[in-house]
Amino acid sequence: MSNADNKLRGAKNLGVLSSPISRTDKVGLTDQDDLYRVSLKQRSRLDLTLTKLGKGRCAVELYALKRPLAQVLRQIGKLDFRKIGRKERNANLKLIPAAQQGRSQNAGIYFVRVLHQAGNSRYRLQVAVDTANPTASLSASNLSVGGNSSYDFTVTYSDDVAVNVNSLTNNNILVTSTNGFNQLASRVSISNTGNGTPRSVTYRITAPGGSWDSADNGSYSITLQANQVSDTSGKFVAPGLLGNFQVNISQTPVSDQEAPTANLLSVDSNTRDLTVVYRDNVAINAASIDDSDLQVISPNGSQLVTRVIANNSSNSTTRTVIYRITPPGGSWDNADNGSYSIALQANQINDSSSNFAAAKQLGTFEVNIPPRIGNQYSITGTDETNISAQFKLFSTAPDGNPIPDQAGSNLTGLFTGAIGNFTSGSGRLESINSPDLVVPFQSDNKVSFESLNLRAELLNYNPVAQTGTLEYRFFQEPVNEFQPGVDKTIFGLRFTITEDFVANFDLNLVVNSLEYIVQNNLLGDGSNSNKLSGIGFSDDPIWQGKDIAGGSVLTPPATTGPTNLVAKV
Incomplete structure (x- = not known):
């Protein structure tokens, strides 16, 4: 008598997927097919992986329904899968090619088939789903001093899996104003050029008329365009207004006595690269940015060396800088676990008027690498x-x-x-x-x-x-x-x-x-x-x-x- 899970009616129901599920079983000469049923509540990326294969060979197939489930089960649900005729199978099921199994699939019910190819083989089937859309958050400062030719702001994109960096382009952001300003922002830099999360992007707009002055005063809206920034599963950040910044430039020039500010934007979870944003009401002096800016203290009290690996060389109101830490022993491992503190050093970062940013504690990050198994x-x-x-x-x-x-x-x-x-x-x-x-x-x-x-x-x-x-x-x-x-x-x-x-x-x-x-x-x-x-x-x-x-x-x-x-x- 054939195994129940060789038939669609006996398929093992994995339910509605919201997180990865794995199942271990075997197929062979006497049990040639294992069928599983999964459901997607919304359009999602669906990944199927076979690992820990035994001496034999097996493969995995994915099928979508062409008819309602009850009708499919009534038509072909009682037959061993290999005994279903081609005509009946094509009328009820749609085979999703292997090249498309890692792509986004519509909401609905799917059948996963692990099929015997040679010998007897154990296997581990992992079914993974990505349902979350990436998100965006804005970091923008107001502009009160004229004279600069551009304005920079930063948008940080996050995802539960990875942001697709190829989607970060000059078409992402539109900046508009009630005074008629309408301009797509140009991408200046990315915190990390590989897919991952989070990814911080610095965008730039050019000043109306060539330089900012009191004629440009007003509120400026920063809007993410539709179908622009996606994750690696093809899900897009929801379009809409990310925020505003105000331009309020006095007609009478005033002396610049305002010092720059510094904030830790992110710490890369893999490399521990530090992304720091410097802002000034006039312009950050890009030449003041170097390897001596930060002090990173390890859990045992030793100071780690940092170096600048990404920085724009021009002066601007906003400068996003990425620093790389030299880890203890040359590479990060579980011997380095603990809390690390990050501080901006005194007399390091200044603006175009020689005002220095105050020394301050920027934040901490944790290293928690599990021991090798x-x-x-x-x-x-x-x-x-x-x-x-x-x-x-x-x-x-x-x-x-x-x-x-x-x-x-x-x-x-x-x-x-x-x-x-x-x-x-x-x-x-x-x-x-x-x-x-x-x-x-x-x-x-x-x-x-x-x-x-x-x-x-x-x-x-x-x-x-x-x-x-x-x-x-x-x-x-x-x-x-x-x-x-x-x-x-x-x-x-x-x-x-x-x-x-x-x-x-x-x-x-x-x-x-x-x-x-x-x-x-x-x-x-x-x-x-x-x-x-x-x-x-x-x-x-x-x-x-x-x-x-x-x-x-x-x-x-x-x-x-x-x-x-x-x-x-």
């Missing part, structure tokens, strides 16, 4: 020497981002150039990881700050009998790939390869993909090593200064000095 293994031994050791293998860099595959695959690669090198056959394959991959080693619950390298090998594998040995070794000094030599091996883990092992694991990935090794817990908890039948497990230590010969493990020597393992006789 790794695969952990613990071992104790009772042979000639009692051993206590622990290690963690990470698939993420210290800053929390995935370690890129060194061979250019979209998998998280473990070994330089190894992906694609594996071929079935006898003999053994040796691959050595990139020096950029850090494997912290811990002994006696204390972290040792030296890093270990990892080698994966298939020893004496017979593809006909499907038997052999899979070995992971941790060592201190790398050797050339395919030329093992003698290295300073610390210890290793062995798995006996059997037909059951080969049926459950992809041998190419067990020696090539760190992501696959971590997902399948191959270096994981020793007590769970026999979770699949036919897998043998060896926890014999391989000691420093010794190599593996012929696939056997050498007896550990007596300990005469400090090693990376805490050893007691």
Whole structure:
């Protein structure tokens, strides 16, 4: 009897989507289709992603309804999906091509189909939706002193996913006034030129008649045009009035004694770049903006270096400047977590009349990078020497981002150039990881700050009998790939390869993909090593200064000095 979720009537109902949903299941020769039903309350971007695929292959399809749901279920809802004729399917369902699955879809009911292609495959389906429109907020100051040829203001755009920076153009903003002024504002600068949130844009208008004077007095409206600024899902900021600024210039020139002001506009959530807006009633002296403007104090009290990475060189009433901080240790990681304070230094920013902005605390920002999640293994031994050791293998860099595959695959690669090198056959394959991959080693619950390298090998594998040995070794000094030599091996883990092992694991990935090794817990908890039948497990230590010969493990020597393992006789 076929599975219920092979039919539209039995499709698993995920409900009305408002946040990402993931489901884990499997398809294969006896269960060829899994169907899911989802609903969109409003026009939204809909993304479908399949991850954690097993040895087999599967794909995902998206269907919209051509008829009311009840009618579709009555017509074809009781049939296995693969038995629905082309004519009946086309009359009731519309296949949305894969290239359009990440685009905005109309409100309504959709069916998601995970279909078997080859072998038996587990999968994780993630259905994500983006329903929120981006927003805009204005920062504009009044103008009371004439003489300048232009006026600048700033608009900050925010989104729950990312603002599309390609939509930030010279056509976004219209400035009008009751005195007949009507001008599209020109884009001067963007706080960050990559898609993301928030994004602050400085716009400029030119003064009527070439310079601002009392004849230009009045109220000026700043309006966002329709269908202009969007997010990466194609949703637009609602058009309309963002705000006003007043021009009130005295007919009698007065001396400028008003100092500039400074405000922290935003802190980039990824780079921690600081966007600061300086304003003056006449003009900010752009030449006074340099790397010494700000003081950033870390949680431990040390001062971090900042440098200007974006600034317009002309004097203007408003200057938006982006500063970049040199992070402690050269990159942001969870060791840098804490609260950072930002202050404007005295006698740094001045206007065209040499009035200096007062020193002030601009604000703070938090760094809260989660610790890297790794695969952990613990071992104790009772042979000639009692051993206590622990290690963690990470698939993420210290800053929390995935370690890129060194061979250019979209998998998280473990070994330089190894992906694609594996071929079935006898003999053994040796691959050595990139020096950029850090494997912290811990002994006696204390972290040792030296890093270990990892080698994966298939020893004496017979593809006909499907038997052999899979070995992971941790060592201190790398050797050339395919030329093992003698290295300073610390210890290793062995798995006996059997037909059951080969049926459950992809041998190419067990020696090539760190992501696959971590997902399948191959270096994981020793007590769970026999979770699949036919897998043998060896926890014999391989000691420093010794190599593996012929696939056997050498007896550990007596300990005469400090090693990376805490050893007691």
